[in-house]
Amino acid sequence: MAGQLSVEDLQRIAEVGQEAERACAGASSEAALEEVRIRYLGRQGVIAQAFRALAGAPAEDRPRLGQLLNALKADVERAVRRRAESLAAETGLTRLAEERIDVTLPGRGPLPGRRHVLSRTMQEMAEIFIGLGFEVVEGPEVEADHDNFERLNMPPYHPARDAQDSFYLGGGWVLRTHTTVVDVHVMERRTPPMRAISYGHCYRRDPVDASHSPMFQQLDGFMVGEGVRFSDLKGVLLHFARAFFGPDTRTRFAPSYFPFTEPSAEMAIGCVICGGRGCAVCKRSGWVEILGCGMFHPRVLELSGIDPERYTAFAWGMGVERLAMLRHRIDDIRLFYEGDLRFLRQV
Amino acid sequence: MRVPLEWLREYVDIDIAPDVLAERLAGAGLPAEEVIQAGEDVVLDLEVTSNRPDCMCLLGIAREVGLLLSHPVRLPDGYAERPRTGRHTGRTRRTVAGRTSRRGASAPVAAPRDAGDRVRIEVEDPAGCPRFTAAVIEDVRIGPSPAWMRRRLEAAGVRAINTVVDVTNYVMLETGQPMHAFDCDRLGTRRLLVRRAHPGETLETLDGVTRTLDPDMLVITDGTRPVSLAGIIGGRDTEIGDRTATVLLEAAYWHAPTIGRTARRLGLRTEAAARFERGADPNAPPAAQSRAAWLLAEMSAGRALAGMVDVYPAPVQPATVRLRPARACAVLGTEIAPAEMVRILRALGCRVTPGRTLSVQVPTFRPDLVAEVDLIEELARVYGYDRVPATLPRGDTTPGTMAPVLAADRAVRDTLAGCGLVEALTLTLVRSAPQLADGEPRAAIANPLTQDHDALRRSLVPGVLEVLATNAARRIGDAHIFELGRIFVPGGDGHRPWERRSLAIALMGRWRRGWNVPAEHASVDLHHLRWILDVLCEELALSADDVCPLSAAPADLAGTSPLGPARWWHPGRSAELRIGGHPVARYGEVHPDLVAASKLPHRAYVAEIDLEALYGLAAGRPGGARVSDEIPPVPAPRPIITARAFTALPRYPEIERDLAAVVPDAVAAGRVETIIREAAGPWLEAAELFDVYAGPPIPAGHRSLAYRVRLRAPDRTLAADDAEEILTRVRIALRTRAGAELRE
Structure with a gap:
């Protein structure tokens, strides 16, 4: 076919x-x-x-x-x-x-914004304590002298007031010298058990130098309850130090004195600058103090209407700048408040 | 407290290296600020906390070292801790007479006469001066002290002067009991009277300063005039001099708060005051007197008369404190055996009666040990803080929460950083002299340290402008910053200032950086600032569309607005933002005068936001409801920034139309936008301004505003007719309400 x-x-x-x-x-x-x-x-x-x-x-x-x-x-x-x-x-x-272009030309665009290292540091610290069941509160910066001192067992002309030389506004108002005073306000408004921290500006009449500023930031906290022990204070602060400075951080507690705590202690960490070998920052001791703490004095609890036989309490306070300086190796406290953008963008 | 180890070894054996000793002392609460190598010797500069007057002397440190190293403490020659009795020559007015003591075996010289025959002591205020002892030293030889004493004094940081003064200082450093030597012949009468100062009374003190005293201060007088400021510093007139032949040696015990107050009031921080204000040992003066007499005799520098005068109407008995061992263990969170507790307390100098509850008699040189908890601290201190375990709290847990206002701060900070702003913090302490020519009152500091810090800030604006200026001076001309913090509105005469949360934003220079970016695209301007405010308001779920020129805003009621005065801003380039009728922000270009005064290289833009009001609005509590500082009766109250509800994504397509309205210059863009919104109705999704044009062919005095209008219905696809109907309504409204001509 x-x-x-x-x-x-x-x-x-x-x-x-x-x-x-x-x-x-x-x-x-x-x-x-x-x-x-x-x-x-x-x-x-x-x-x-x-x-x-x-x-x-x-x-x-x-x-x-x-x-x-x-x-x-x-x-x-x-x-x-x-x-x-x-x-x-x-x-x-x-x-x-x-359509080839020079890919090695530098980038173009706005510089990123950044939060201040202290506001970030305080937030981070607060988050650590929130994780431990603490409530974050705030109080006023202008306080009655009575609240700032007497209710914390520091009567007028008490020698311990020397370390907290203060600014007065007249009328018995003082710029708070520590955020510990916020603890007093929490205790008067609440009933145990309670755990709270607060942070913010504090003021002391110290001449300005590389490690002193008349205004600085403090973070304070306390816990009141039945059976609250000095060992709990150590445990909570050890956890904080490790969360903030790293899991290998060593801590040391040594006796100290604050009129509102008894026993009182100072916590030091192994120097983060030299790793404990000794340097200028730790004055060759290998340790740097980072906070003061202790069991609230029974008198302080009494003044806030809390029965010191039934309840015990611990409290601590620390300078935020100092911790930030150690962590970021900043050597002058004035840098925080000068506003030099080269500093603010760096840390 | 400087402790030369060579000196310390006189009282206690030290068989460890100085740095190890420093470490051990630190563990017991006596950290060394410095370990100083001084020639052959090592000096520890110990930090003594204000509750430990007993450690303000070599013997006290020796006691601590002995406790730590389990070594006994050797008391110095002539030092007797127990007061002796004698016939009375001194007296307290209206109360009992004092007693004199006749020296015991340690007194080096048998005196022919009695001190009580030479001087009379009267104490008018036994509450201020619970104890006063006086010894009379004759045959005084004034001259340099022996080398060993001078060396020790100087190693301890005290200048050597002459035999008598050096002995008083030496005994103070050794025993903690401050002493004062008067030139007996220069005391007008042989009678010392201790009393409160008379108002306006003056005394020239040893440092050559004439001081005016007040009735809260204690003085020692010679019956007619003050000769010494009690417990702090002696008077010039009765100072020991080269020709001093007879000395009256004072060793007393003073009311600690009175000394502390006087020292602070006069700004006189002497070694004696530092000891008395902490609380010395009321039972130490006789022992110090006998030690001083022994030293003077040893140095052939003087001979003490027998019968020291001792005015001590109400001898202080050692306190007895009850200690429950179980309580101590419960508070510390560690087990310490009761027997160990007894051992520690006895080593501290306490007398302990054992039992289920320990009865502890505390030595009078430890005035800090008054309650059970003080003993618990001592136990922990000696037992070792480091031996207490680290535990986590037991019992009921509490929820960890953040105060709503702090959570809101955090959102604001994050939002602004997301807009490319860098957060700055400035001091709240400022100059009361207004740099910004505003004359507003600021809360003044009564005792400022410097003039630069003599008031509290009333606004954040001066601070952020200063940050711009600081950076400009360092050749950083591009700065975009914000600060969130409190301002202080003076409360008026003696009232508490009003603390209010505020926020300031300051922009200067370029925000886009890099090569070939045209300046007009790179530089910040008012509209950039407005964009940031829009983003911020959106974050707080607030609408920022009620904006009017600042020049048209009603004037402030003087000093009551938390926002800065209008004259900080360029009158033609500034605005006030209101929400719900409340002014919440002022923003715009900084007034050229202020730019010049701040030495800024470019135009700058500043916004001041009343954050307190903004938070109040966001929380549904308008009218500036106070949100800061409140510690609520229960944790975790209502948040300020509530979670935003999701609006379903559109399911039907949009229609876009462009609309150009030619309006007279006097018609604000905000007005045009409002008219479009109102006329368009609910289907208007967005009206986006994309072009602003003036120039031919637009008539003079007019400008063209071109909007891209986006329309969408939630439930159906819009038809072209629907869109046309809406646009017709918009065009009519623009014509009739804004006098606009529409360009197609």
């Missing part, structure tokens, strides 16, 4: 296929390729004409010729598509190459 097909016909179809593939390969642009496509695949193209000529072919040859022409059309279409793809890739690459 296919016997009528001439060799010429078959050769002609094969030649057209080869020509078209060569034309595709030779098309050097998308426009040239489009010409090739129209020449072969267009409505007046070679293959369309061949299909039209099919009507004149012997009836028994038509199906076979039709198959061959369809195969030819598919081949040419594939050749055009491939070439189109390769041309697109080439021109795309060229365009991308032309």
